[in-house]
Amino acid sequence: MNVTGFRELFPPLREEGAPIYFDNACMTLRPQSVIDAIQHYYSQNPSCAGRSVHRWGMSISQTVTRTRRKLAEHIGASNAREVIFTPNATHSINQVASGLKWNDGDVVITSDREHNSNLVPWLQQASSGVKLQTVKSQSDNQFDLEAFEEACANAGKSLRVVSLVHVGNLDGVEIPVAKAVKIAHDYDAIVHVDGAQSAPHIPIDVDELGCDLFSFSLHKMLGPTGVGALWGHEEILSQLEPICAGGGTVVNATAEQYSLRSIPDRLEGGLGHYAGICGTEAALDLLGQYNMHDFAEQEVRLNRIMSEGIGHQPGVEIIGPKDAALRGGICSIMLKDLDIQNVGILMDEVGKVFVRSGLHCVNQWFDAHGIEDGSLRASVYAYNTEEEARIFVDTFNEIIDGLTE
Numbered sequence: 001m002n003v004t005g006f007r008e009l010f011p012p013l014r015e016e017g018a019p020i021y022f023d024n025a026c027m028t029l030r031p032q033s034v035i036d037a038i039q040h041y042y043s044q045n046p047s048c049a050g051r052s053v054h055r056w057g058m059s060i061s062q063t064v065t066r067t068r069r070k071l072a073e074h075i076g077a078s079n080a081r082e083v084i085f086t087p088n089a090t091h092s093i094n095q096v097a098s099g100l101k102w103n104d105g106d107v108v109i110t111s112d113r114e115h116n117s118n119l120v121p122w123l124q125q126a127s128s129g130v131k132l133q134t135v136k137s138q139s140d141n142q143f144d145l146e147a148f149e150e151a152c153a154n155a156g157k158s159l160r161v162v163s164l165v166h167v168g169n170l171d172g173v174e175i176p177v178a179k180a181v182k183i184a185h186d187y188d189a190i191v192h193v194d195g196a197q198s199a200p201h202i203p204i205d206v207d208e209l210g211c212d213l214f215s216f217s218l219h220k221m222l223g224p225t226g227v228g229a230l231w232g233h234e235e236i237l238s239q240l241e242p243i244c245a246g247g248g249t250v251v252n253a254t255a256e257q258y259s260l261r262s263i264p265d266r267l268e269g270g271l272g273h274y275a276g277i278c279g280t281e282a283a284l285d286l287l288g289q290y291n292m293h294d295f296a297e298q299e300v301r302l303n304r305i306m307s308e309g310i311g312h313q314p315g316v317e318i319i320g321p322k323d324a325a326l327r328g329g330i331c332s333i334m335l336k337d338l339d340i341q342n343v344g345i346l347m348d349e350v351g352k353v354f355v356r357s358g359l360h361c362v363n364q365w366f367d368a369h370g371i372e373d374g375s376l377r378a379s380v381y382a383y384n385t386e387e388e389a390r391i392f393v394d395t396f397n398e399i400i401d402g403l404t405e
């Protein structure tokens with residue numbers, strides 16, 4: 001892909017002395033078209049969708065409908081009504097976990113590499129009788145399909161939900177979703193996929209994955225903050241009790257009772273983030289001009305440069321498989337006897353390289369491995385260059401050499 005041309009679209013990267021932004025797993029940058037779409041909403045069309053029938057109202061209603069369709073297309077879903085706008089992936093997962101009607105003893109299976117957003121909402125259901133079981137990954141953090149199959153078999157008829165991270169924000173490792181779905185469906189379990197780190201980086205086809213529910217966040221894929229999505233089969237979404245009911249969700253309400261609308265409205269309580277939805281459309285329009293395979297290839301190319309460039313340092317260990325191709329755009333580094341936060345600050349001070357240091361909301365994995373301070377995570381996107389990856393390597397090596405002299 002033409003990285004230089006793509007990169008030009010992002011104002012923060014055009015600035016003189018722009019930082020090397022390697023914190024993309026947290027959130028990506030936004031292109032000018034997204035910023036313009038948000039500005040256009042507030043200055044030209046500042047109204048509310050699905051309610052007002054004046055021309056501003058009608059215009060934003062059409063934008064919401066179009067954007068819902070484009071979101072569906074981005075993940076290979078055929079029915080746009082099955083896409084729910086949420087504030088973020090965390091909200092999407094909470095909607096599922098808190099919206100299902102549980103039976104005492106229901107089992108939910110996740111993995112040991114889940115973001116807290118795909119852990120805590122299930123743990124919260126313990127008071128409803130839900131038992132959470134966690135499948136341990138292999139020693140190089142790849143998904144252990146055999147252990148998963150065994151966990152499903154042990155749960156048997158009690159297995160109600162399987163909820164797995166598609167691509168881990170800890171290490172970039174992708175799991176074989178389609179295979180896991182086949183196994184889980186043998187037990188009639190509902191399969192939810194946390195796609196927060198996959199939808200921005202690799203092609204997604206929910207039909208091919210075979211999952212029942214899929215959550216993601218737009219701020220990790222060139223869009224604005226405060227917009228996420230939950231896709232799911234109509235019959236499952238329609239069973240969910242809204243965690244945010246009220247305006248827009250009901251057909252009718254009296255002082256005594258209410259009746260909920262069908263999806264998507266029933267799960268989208270209150271006025272939406274319309275400026276964000278306008279920005280989302282612009283982000284999807286841009287992503288639609290590219291092949292997501294090219295994004296993934298570019299990111300792995302950079303990850304190889306980073307992984308090979310720092311691998312010789314003593315006390316440095318990259319989380320996940322040795323082969324960078326199995327870690328997408330994430331290079332997550334553990335540092336023996338060095339203060340991770342300090343190294344993170346120095347990366348900025350010495351080389352203006354922006355990385356993330358800490359637990360990355362995957363506390364359970366670090367806890368299980370007896371690591372308190374987490375890792376230094378460099379996460380790239382398709383607008384990052386090979387030169388930036390080399391500067392990352394030089395900066396990192398200079399800092400580690402300096403601290404370990």
Ligand SMILES: Cc1ncc(COP(=O)(O)O)c(C=O)c1O
Pocket residue numbers: 025026088089090091115117118165167168169194196197216217228
């Ligand atoms: C794998 C994964 N799941 C869920 C989330 C939560 O996303 P959000 O903060 O958009 O709700 C993140 C955020 O980093 C993530 O990386």
